[in-house]
Amino acid sequence: MDGFQSDTKVIVLAATNRPEALDPALCRPGRFSRKVLVGEPDEEGRKKILGVHLRGVPLEEDRQLICDLVASLTPGLVGADLANIVNESALLAARRGGETVTREDIMEAVERAKFGINDKQLRPSTISRELGKLFPWVPSLMGRSDTKQDGLEGPMGYQTLS
Template identity: 80%
Template structure:
C-alpha cells in the first residue's frame, strides 16, 4: 500500500480509505502526516446496531419465528460482538437448521 500511495502525483485527486481492526500492527510510515489525515474510530455496535446487523444477515432466511424477536434475542445475547461475529452466528445457525 505504501508503494501505491507513493506513486500518486501531487495533482491527482485520489482518496484512499483504509480500515483495520489491529491499528497497533500498522507500519508507522503508513500513519505519518500526509498519508491518512483523518482517523475515525468505529467501535462495537450497541444492541440496536447488532439488531440491525442481524436483520441484514437474516434477509432471505426462512424463519419459524418473528424476525424481530430473533434479532432482539440474539442482540441481547451478544454484547461485544461485531458484524463478522454476528454473520458467523447466522451462518452457523443456518447450517445447523439445514442438517435437521
Template identity: 85%
Template sequence: MWKMYVLSQLLTELDGFESDVKIIVIAATNRPEALDPALCRPGRFSRKVLVGEPDFDGRKRILFVHLRGVPLEEDPHLICNLIASLTPGLVGADLANIVNEAALLAARRGQE
C-alpha cells in the same frame, strides 16, 4: 474513477503521487492492530474515523440485514431482539458470523 487495490499496490501508488494531486482513500477494518506499519506511518493519511461498537438497536438492525432471506422458524424481530440482547460488544462481522454458524449448524442437523 474508483479503483480497488491490494496493500502492496496501494503503498506503491501512494508513494508515487505528486504533491498537488488530491487522492481520497476509503478503507475499513475491525482489526487495526493487524494493519501493516508501512500503511500507518505518519503523514500517510490525514484523517482516521473510529466507529464504535453498535448499541442494542444497531446490533438488531445489523442482524436483521444478515437474516434477510434466511428461513426461520421464529419471527425475525424476536430472534434479532434476543441475539442483540446477548451480544453486547460484538460488531457487524461478529454478528454475521453468528448467522453463518447457525446456518451451518442447521445444515449439519438436516434442517433448513
C-alpha cells in the same frame, strides 16, 4: 502514494480491526490525515445488522423477534460475529435436516460464538490418549504400570497408543 501529480486529489478509505498490525510506514504523519474509530454496535445497531444477515434465512419464528433476542444476548459482538451466528445457526439447522432455522439453532450458535463450544467434547480418556501419542512417557508419570494396555509397543519399549 507515488505516481500522482501534486495537483491530483486522491481519497483512500481503508479499514482494519487490527491497527497494531499496520506497517509503520503507512502510519507516518502526513500519510493519512484522518482516522475514524468505529466502536462496537449498541443493541439497536446489532438488531439492524442481524436484520440484514437474516434476510435470506428461513426462520421458524418472526424475524424481528429473533433480532431482538439475539441483539439482547450479544453485547460486545460486532458485525462479523453476528454474521457468524447467523451462518452457524443455518449450518446447525442443515445438520439436523431441518427446513427452517429454529430458536434452538440460534441459541446454540450464540453459545458457540460467545464461548467457543464445539461438537467434539474431550473426555479424559481422549485427552490421555492424545497425550500418550505426543508424549509416550505420560502413562508412567501418571503412575500407570500397564504399559502394554493396547498391546502395541513402540521403539525402545515405549508404549504407543492408537
